[in-house]
Amino acid sequence: MEQFESFRAEMDASNAVREQLRSAVSELDNATRLMNAALLPIHHSSSGDSIKKAKSYLPEIRKAYMELTAIIKARPEEYYKYHDYWRNQTQVVVSLLAFSHWLETGDLLSHADAQELLELKKEDFFLDLDDYLVGLCNMSSELPRYVVNQVVAGAYDCPERVSLFLSDLYSAFRLLNLRNDHLRKRFDGTK
């Protein structure tokens, strides 16, 4: 029976970690929401300001990731034990970053660049590849709406550009042998 007592202690400890993670993630959630909101006017007004404003939340996001890093760094092998806590937010962050990167450069944000933008240190707290790819799928579902609004605003070359980009992305995704899982479902949704 002492064993169960010690399990209890260990579970208490892991619950304490969860508590810490929850508070760090809620910061991340907050900053992501603000960033998203800042980026949304892109659909109806000039792009420069929105992107700039959206980017102004990047330091906050970085700070939240720094907290997560600090927590996970103490138990590096348990990254995936707690992965669920930041998974969704990270996917949203990636999609926002990739979207604004595309708006600025017309190019695709790479996994390594995303990691760098978030100032993640690969050995302590990396960006999960699946999360990155799901983020891209999320972004690509945002693009059609953008196109529609751009056309309304008179930018008639926009559909062509987006279509080129998306079909590139689509063919790139086909290079991956996707397991029959969530990523695949997301990808199927982008077609």
Next chain:
Amino acid sequence: MLRAPLFAATKRAMSTSTATNAFHSRFQQYALQLDATNERRERLVKASRDVTIHSKKVIFVIHRLNDSNRDKIVEQAEKDLAAVRDAHVSRVAREVEGVDYWKLKRAFSPGMQEFVEAATVVEFCKTGKLLTLQQLNSSLCGVKDASGVSFSVDIDDYLLGIADLSGELMRLAVSSAASGQGLEASARIRGFVQALYEGFCLLFYNVDGGRDMTKKVEVMLQSLVKIETTCYSMHVRGSEYPASIVDS
């Protein structure tokens, strides 16, 4: 309908833009990483299934146990268990270095739970005690992952395995009662499972696999009640049996 223009666009893009090629080669990199993980996961699922099958066999051996063959059966079961560990658990261990342990845990958890169940049932039949997680993991210290670190079972899998153990013990209790081995054997099992259940109630299950756990603890209670009922009816109706059966 939609496909044709998309393909046309793809071809055009490939021939015109060099940026495209750049990110295609990146995607080839990603593909390699994903493939590696998926293959690893598949191997783990297979290894885990083998652990399950062979651990089940160990448990079947234990169910052949009766008073006369106890030592022989326990010895056999122990030998089989060690074989499962060396042949199959080691295959799991090889794939789960560092971060991968938790990443791929769901692929090998079922096997480990079954292994815990087999190991603890054998230990119970041998000593009447609960094999602790620490004891279990020290028996695994020879099983290394790719970087040479000893493989270990984590608390969740251990607890889920133990929860299944109560079901096996219920079967043992009922069969020993049925074969007329008397009150003592079932009473021992009853005491053991009662203590186990109390231990479980001490923990809260809002941790990973919390839902699994809640369900299993319910099943555990059912098993316990069954054991208690068996003991009860033997106790109450004991006078109806010849003394030689009840006392033996």
